[in-house]
Amino acid sequence: MSLEFTFPRVDVSTVVYSVSRLEDISVSPDMLVVDSEVMRLHGNRLPLCSHVVEIPGGEAGKTPAAVEKLWLEMSRAKLRRDSRVVVAGGGTVCDLAAFAASTWKRGVNLTLVPTTLLCMVDASLGGKTAVNIAGEKNQAGTVYPASEVVICPEFLKTLPPVETANGIAEAFKTAVIGDRQIVDFLKRKDYLQAVPACLAVKGRIVSADLEETGERRLLNLGHTTGHCIEAVSGFTVGHGAAVAMGIPIAAEIGGNHSFAEELREVAGSLGIETAVPSSITLKEVLKHLDSDKKTTGRGRIWIVPRAWENCEQVVLDPDSERKLLEKVWQ
Ligand SMILES: NC(=O)c1ccc[n+]([C@@H]2O[C@H](COP(=O)([O-])OP(=O)(O)OC[C@H]3O[C@@H](n4cnc5c(N)ncnc54)[C@H](O)[C@@H]3O)[C@@H](O)[C@H]2O)c1
16 A cells, blocks of 8 residues: 655655565664554564653553653654654544644654554644643644555454454444445455555545535544543543444434434444443533634634534534433433
8 A cells, every 4th residue: 555645735645555564664763752552562563763652542642741751752863854753553642642742843844653453544644743731632732744654464363352343443434434445344344455455534524624624524423422521531431432332423413313323233233332431420521621722703603513524514503502412411
């Protein structure tokens, strides 16, 4: 696989290529930032580098304190604007380290090597970097596309089943937004086809709207309640799993009950749980909703799936939103 996506407004492009073996990842990092678990499992086969920083994966580590630690390491390594930071990890380590790389000297060269399925199908492309603030997801961030993304399916061999499920759930979201065929790839566990198909959908959308002023918002399908479910669960429900729970909810919000049922059935056939755990109450979810970044003066923008490959943006004022959510949560 070799794909290239250009982002005309910022005059940047991302080249995505795949290698079958870890040894074939041919990058020359000035700093290598690695998820600690990936280091433990694959460290001896990762590209050599004199400045290696290990970061624990997981939502709890995606903090401003971790960014400061990375900046200090970048200072020690004397990274310049033309230096290259290579990040090998899942979506949390990539979001965090890409944030640090995007702000160090106002932006150094960046290569992402996604090591989870979720990061391969989604988080590695499109330039969003982020940290969580005070337990709320992705409150601070930049838009800074990596110049290279290297996909190596060998990483998937060591991924715990719950993380594979998170990736399948995020790929299911992409199927609903832009390519129903991805469901068939996922049913066959054919990730070699699913990953480029997902990246093609995401790449098409983000190339046209990097700054998320229009069509890119569609990629947030399932995220409005998904982020709240993650936060209310204390991040015991993973990102992909929470987003999958949010997808049929969004269809119900749009008044499309039969499509919501179809989505639940297809998700179930992929082993994805769409029922929200009973411990996640609407009262708690509503407390988190206001940190959603799609909130405007007129209300919140919901991404509502009408049919396969057909999602719409709907603005709901707080009163209508609460009433609809009460109906769905019964
Ligand atoms: N930037 C974006 O556009 C974007 C898009 C979607 C999601 N995200 C973000 O991605 C994050 C979720 O990413 P994730 O699902 O990859 O989770 P993650 O980064 O927390 O990784 C999940 C777990 O898998 C471990 N791990 C990583 N690679 C492994 C491997 N090859 N073998 C064994 N274990 C491995 C990690 O240590 C961690 O414990 C969320 O913070 C979400 O907000 C960002």
